[in-house]
Amino acid sequence: MSFPRLGILGGGQLGKMLCQAGADWHLPIHVLDLNHSFPAANYATKFTSGDFRNKQDVLEFGRRMDVVTIEIEHIDTAALHQLVEEGIKVYPQPHIIDLIKDKGLQKQFYAENDIPTSDFRLYNDASEVSSAVAAGQLALPFVQKARTGGYDGQGVAVIRNSEDLETKLLDVPCLVETMVDIDKELAIIVARSPSGEMRVFPTVEMEFHPTANLVEFLVCPAAVDSDTDARAAALARQVTEQMGIVGLLAVELFLTPEGEILVNEVAPRPHNSGHHTIEACVTSQYEQHLRAVLDLPLGATDLLRPGAMINLLGAEDHSGPAVYEGWEKLLSLPEVYPHLYGKADTRPFRKMGHVTALGDTVEMARQRAAAAKEAVRIISR
Amino acid sequence: MSFPRLGILGGGQLGKMLCQAGADWHLPIHVLDLNHSFPAANYATKFTSGDFRNKQDVLEFGRRMDVVTIEIEHIDTAALHQLVEEGIKVYPQPHIIDLIKDKGLQKQFYAENDIPTSDFRLYNDASEVSSAVAAGQLALPFVQKARTGGYDGQGVAVIRNSEDLETKLLDVPCLVETMVDIDKELAIIVARSPSGEMRVFPTVEMEFHPTANLVEFLVCPAAVDSDTDARAAALARQVTEQMGIVGLLAVELFLTPEGEILVNEVAPRPHNSGHHTIEACVTSQYEQHLRAVLDLPLGATDLLRPGAMINLLGAEDHSGPAVYEGWEKLLSLPEVYPHLYGKADTRPFRKMGHVTALGDTVEMARQRAAAAKEAVRIISR
Numbered sequence: 001m002s003f004p005r006l007g008i009l010g011g012g013q014l015g016k017m018l019c020q021a022g023a024d025w026h027l028p029i030h031v032l033d034l035n036h037s038f039p040a041a042n043y044a045t046k047f048t049s050g051d052f053r054n055k056q057d058v059l060e061f062g063r064r065m066d067v068v069t070i071e072i073e074h075i076d077t078a079a080l081h082q083l084v085e086e087g088i089k090v091y092p093q094p095h096i097i098d099l100i101k102d103k104g105l106q107k108q109f110y111a112e113n114d115i116p117t118s119d120f121r122l123y124n125d126a127s128e129v130s131s132a133v134a135a136g137q138l139a140l141p142f143v144q145k146a147r148t149g150g151y152d153g154q155g156v157a158v159i160r161n162s163e164d165l166e167t168k169l170l171d172v173p174c175l176v177e178t179m180v181d182i183d184k185e186l187a188i189i190v191a192r193s194p195s196g197e198m199r200v201f202p203t204v205e206m207e208f209h210p211t212a213n214l215v216e217f218l219v220c221p222a223a224v225d226s227d228t229d230a231r232a233a234a235l236a237r238q239v240t241e242q243m244g245i246v247g248l249l250a251v252e253l254f255l256t257p258e259g260e261i262l263v264n265e266v267a268p269r270p271h272n273s274g275h276h277t278i279e280a281c282v283t284s285q286y287e288q289h290l291r292a293v294l295d296l297p298l299g300a301t302d303l304l305r306p307g308a309m310i311n312l313l314g315a316e317d318h319s320g321p322a323v324y325e326g327w328e329k330l331l332s333l334p335e336v337y338p339h340l341y342g343k344a345d346t347r348p349f350r351k352m353g354h355v356t357a358l359g360d361t362v363e364m365a366r367q368r369a370a371a372a373k374e375a376v377r378i379i380s381r
Numbered sequence: 382m383s384f385p386r387l388g389i390l391g392g393g394q395l396g397k398m399l400c401q402a403g404a405d406w407h408l409p410i411h412v413l414d415l416n417h418s419f420p421a422a423n424y425a426t427k428f429t430s431g432d433f434r435n436k437q438d439v440l441e442f443g444r445r446m447d448v449v450t451i452e453i454e455h456i457d458t459a460a461l462h463q464l465v466e467e468g469i470k471v472y473p474q475p476h477i478i479d480l481i482k483d484k485g486l487q488k489q490f491y492a493e494n495d496i497p498t499s500d501f502r503l504y505n506d507a508s509e510v511s512s513a514v515a516a517g518q519l520a521l522p523f524v525q526k527a528r529t530g531g532y533d534g535q536g537v538a539v540i541r542n543s544e545d546l547e548t549k550l551l552d553v554p555c556l557v558e559t560m561v562d563i564d565k566e567l568a569i570i571v572a573r574s575p576s577g578e579m580r581v582f583p584t585v586e587m588e589f590h591p592t593a594n595l596v597e598f599l600v601c602p603a604a605v606d607s608d609t610d611a612r613a614a615a616l617a618r619q620v621t622e623q624m625g626i627v628g629l630l631a632v633e634l635f636l637t638p639e640g641e642i643l644v645n646e647v648a649p650r651p652h653n654s655g656h657h658t659i660e661a662c663v664t665s666q667y668e669q670h671l672r673a674v675l676d677l678p679l680g681a682t683d684l685l686r687p688g689a690m691i692n693l694l695g696a697e698d699h700s701g702p703a704v705y706e707g708w709e710k711l712l713s714l715p716e717v718y719p720h721l722y723g724k725a726d727t728r729p730f731r732k733m734g735h736v737t738a739l740g741d742t743v744e745m746a747r748q749r750a751a752a753a754k755e756a757v758r759i760i761s762r
Binding site: 002016020023024025026039042043045282291296297299300304305323324327328331332334335337338339340341342381 | 383406420663685705712715719720722
């Protein structure tokens, strides 16, 4: 075979790691994003400056490709639909991106397809939400999510009391979800190819900091019994099959204290919860995404070694050109794999990189990841 | 830290894989080679067109760097010596490249340092060799090697009889070695940092085709007893320490039927016998080379999983733009990791890529590598 021209919309860290996965095969990969400072620019075969939110930019870029994929949902999908009409392969399919990027439509899809998820209602703005509370139709506490545009925790408000109602409500078309008791948060990435072949990655557990309400480690395998694990994997597989997506689907799940598993939300692309697959699994999520969208046989997803992943965030009170303190100390740790995204500027809590640590056990991997986090600090010059 | 500017002389597959290793850290890597068709061009932060055999090109390139390294020995080392005088760090050190790229000096180094190696003599040309045979000073059979410029088996003549003497002798300054009985050919890669820290990779065995006189598989671990393995590793370590190299030293060894271990030859850079370290070891030889020349802590070299490596060679009778037949079949094999170098044109037996296969045992890895070799064929369009 000669490889097709593959275009990726978005040149962030996920796009960069897709380019890295393609490098082993010397795969021609074209990337579209605003400018050359983006992480993927250096590692794409060809980088094109343009805006994936702009219809004309996406059309011009996509028309030069055989296959177009994404590393972010916030694309001008009208352009993607048109590319499909013009005969370009677009994976994931544009109607699935439309479905997923609107959290309201996503929830309706779960309801219509008997996929367990928390109860929800849709509203057009903050005043509709307030009225529903006043009328006794909506009880506190609840979670409000903007239907579109949210990312990395942005676009989400947790409304616990009347003060929150007055100060935190988002005044946008939104989804309101019942707060559910959560025992664990899990994530499972599934790959599906055009032929319908599917492969499921091992279950990941998001471990939260004991006091701060923040994900601290993502570990694999998750500390759940084999029955729970099997049910979680079956549910992730079910969602993927019912959506009929081609590419990766990252499925975030809630495990309740009663052992019920609910779908929280999904992403139609490589995901933060799959970074560890680069070192820990037979096939990485990035290579798997390439295999799926290029209609090649999917790879094995077996876990070779327990892993723990931490995000490297910009230090608080530091904005500007990034400097990595403690790099040598970090590299002296065993089985610790740092990934830097090459973002020129750091900002407080900006995702500047990640570290995957492996070990004989999850506990060993977690300790190594913790030591890595302790070692390195990303500040500005 | 902010990363130094690293320059690599040579943009072949070894240079490409060094760039790939640096991608995880978003390391700025500059590569010098003739033109953009070279494997590393796509994956360097910046690629400069120029000739590493040309003094001026090397000087101009090196002066823009903080650290300069190589992926091939055939460099204009006069330029490297000058760069060192000008304060640029050059690793491996130019005098070591001089020593290694002349196989005569290399052998003399072994003799002077009590490093076991096969008996040898140096000659200036073919007629000197013939005269030595005629005078009874040199017995058949023997191996003649050009002192400089050999690569991938070129520049080597095996002289078994008087016919070979007349037709095969190389008319260049040369090294003549006694033929030794060989039970196994082994290879060990050692990394050494400026501080003298060393790490030794697990021993690799070159397995030859039962009838053709060609390396068929490189497997790791080697099938040798633990005493032999320890002696081989100690010898590789000794050579590295005595040379005082900074970077990688790939040490090729002969194991005789009597259990003696001899140094065959060394290379001051990543090596074909270390490709499998990308998937099979905690740290790859490529990342290890970067760590060494950048004076960062060396990584662990433990073998995580047995591996077997095959080179993907261009099919006989095919020259021209390369096409990869059987790619899908190859990708359907478990734990099989193909690497293509992106060389535009294939030629008979040209190294176009390699495949590493892993498995629970060397035997399983070897079978998978054999299936990969069977699956794929590199032909011209």
